[in-house]
Amino acid sequence: MANLLSDTFKSDYMLPKVGCSRENIDKKLKEILAKDPEEKYAAMATYCHKGSQDVQDVLLQAFSKVFQKNNLIAVMMPGQKQIEEELLSMCANLLSGGVKGVAANISSGGTESIFSGVHAAREWAREKKPHITEPEFISPYSGHATLNKAGHYLDVKIKRVPVGKDFRGDVEAIRKAIGPNTIGLYASAPNWPYGTYDPIRELGQLALEHDLWLHVDACVGGFIAPFAKKLGYKIPEWDFSVPGVMSISADLHKHAYAMKPASVIAWRSIDLLKYHYVRVTEWPTMEYASQGFVGSRSSGPVAAAWALLHFLGEDGYLEYTKRTMENKRRLIEGIEKIPGLKVIDNELSILCYVSQDEALPILAILGGMTAVGWVHFGTMEPPMIQLILDPRADQFIDAYLKDLAQIAARVRAGETFDDGELRYAN
Structure with missing residues (x-):
């Protein structure tokens, strides 16, 4: 069973003897956070449910x-x-x-x-x-x-x-x-x-x-x-x-x-x-x-x-929901245009898709998408890739579907990728 602390964890990061300036703290934070995925690649996974910039400002x-x-x-x-x-x-x-x-x-x-x-x-x-x-x-x-x-x-x-x-x-x-x-x-x-x-x-x-x-x-x-x-x-x-x-x-x-x-x-x-x-x-x-x-x-x-x-009020949430469901429709249509991939029938904003073709293993697809930068959640029983949709997803759908089609073609042509990990939290 994996420890939730990283394998390299050591208790040797100490409280500074002298306080740091706000400027240096901000600089250091930016350097550390630069290690996280880009917004585009994680918007339908780790950065989901974020809302518009107006929403962020209000919050x-x-x-x-x-x-x-x-x-x-x-x-x-x-x-x-x-x-x-x-x-x-x-x-x-x-x-x-x-x-x-x-x-x-x-x-x-x-x-x-x-x-x-x-x-x-x-x-x-x-x-x-x-x-x-x-x-x-x-x-x-x-x-x-x-x-x-x-x-x-x-x-x-x-x-x-x-x-x-x-x-x-x-x-x-x-x-x-x-x-x-x-x-x-x-x-x-x-x-x-x-x-x-x-x-x-x-x-x-x-x-x-x-x-x-x-x-x-x-x-x-x-x-x-x-x-x-x-x-x-x-x-x-x-x-x-x-x-x-x-x-x-x-x-x-x-x-x-x-x-x-x-x-x-x-x-x-x-x-x-x-x-x-x-x-x-x-x-x-x-x-x-x-x-x-x-x-x-x-x-x-x-x-x-x-x-x-x-x-947002009721009208705002109706608009957000309409956009979310439209994003799901677009993704379903695009994913199912790729031979061998199938979206499972469900409700609302979680989209899960599987492979119905042995020549297109879903873990190989996940590995290829991971290699080009995309971040996913997923389920292992059975293996399926999961996308979490919200209104902001609309700006990333075309790029996602383009990469997915290319990765599927490369896998079908015999190219190999390290299997990706289907998970949520560990």
């Missing part, structure tokens, strides 16, 4: 006003508390599916939001199903890796069930996996590896039949699906309009284009917050409680997200 302007404030103690700052609650209200309404009374909490990202959903389910089960001492969650195999991290920390066993041939959750397989210790089900809208929606309407019914908590991971789709649906795209049911859905995780720093880190965990009703909060009174300084697992946190990302939602 930085709001962030700079409050980044030194601590939102853990927003209760002592009426203005900051108003900003947070207005942001959460906007998010709750977008994720509600028209259901009244939805509540939401801010978090540091999808990991904390998913953790919070599993934690609340565990606390709910302790009250409703006290006989269960070894709780289990069931998820399609495609559920995000952070689900297992949450299970590890919370002592909740995660049972993963193979997906169907369409890369979506298999309802009957999940039904068969339900056992006496099952407390919850996990579904994605969409999942990260394949960009596909699980059958959430059916899983909601299954959750109701067995009195289980259903958490929907909409970290990718939560802030684009409502607008795609308004534009006429066919989006499977996924939000609180589906009976049985108890909690939803959705990342502001993905298709809301907010500053990282920013996510929300939403609840079907405010009554469920009692399973979320951990209120500590056994210490000298009265009650301690926070929005989620994290304690001290900068007010900057909260204010930046609030500012951006006001800046």
